[in-house]
């Protein structure tokens with residue numbers, strides 16, 4: 001069974017800029033009011049145990065896709081499943097199978113790190129989870145922060161807690177939306193060591209990042225998104241070879257500007 005399956009997924013936003021005084025303008029006078037297609041007929045499959053990269057420039061639709069997979073938003077068309085569970089019709093099972101590390105630093109300032117992780121465990125109906133919480137804290141270098149208040153942590157530390165939160169219910173599939181944005185070299189290394197270990201122990205990982213050297217080192221397969229469409233999907237090595245690039249960054253720039261001549265592999 002596939003870890004993630006996305007079939008003909010589209011998402012059209014009715015522009016948020018419709019709000020306020022703009023709503024009184026006729027739509028032809030204000031192009032910002034036109035509906036916006038953030039994802040356009042996207043299909044792909046991630047197999048169990050893969051380390052899969054979802055890359056693309058700002059605004060390509062990566063976070064939109066992740067929100068749909070996490071059931072935080074609804075598709076305009078198409079469907080998606082996690083470990084065979086439809087993200088809409090079988091939301092609970094799909095959500096239980098998935099851990100998401102969000103891009104934005106969202107946290108409750110009133111709780112300590114341990115309380116935050118206990119609370120998150122409770123959302124999944126898991127009680128007495130402290131052994132696993134301790135293991136996660138240890139692996140993320142957070143043991144000595146367990147009783148610190150969330151608001152007293154640095155940005156990088158808060159990001160570690162977001163990673164810990166995504167793991168409390170031991171999900172088989174983990175999605176990381178730019179997890180290393182704004183974190184120091186030490187955390188990067190320890191975070192990737194931990195994620196690679198999780199992957200080797202059977203977890204499926206889906207990663208978005210703008211650090212292409214990280215994606216090149218970690219991902220076995222990569223999908224490139226541009227303006228809501230998949231413009232390339234292949235193994236990391238094949239993507240680089242197909243454009244004769246020395247590294248993924250060169251391949252990325254080439255594909256984004258010139259496209260691929262051949263058909264997209266699936």
Ligand SMILES: Nc1ncnc2c1ncn2[C@@H]1O[C@H](COP(=O)(O)OP(=O)(O)OP(=O)(O)O)[C@@H](O)[C@H]1O
Nearest residue numbers: 013014015016038057058059060061062063064065
């Ligand atoms: N709620 C919303 N309402 C209207 N438009 C939105 C909404 N959320 C995202 N968009 C638009 O959809 C497009 C895709 O956004 P998304 O956040 O998915 O991109 P991204 O690939 O994650 O970008 P980044 O790399 O900057 O995080 C952007 O043009 C964005 O402005």
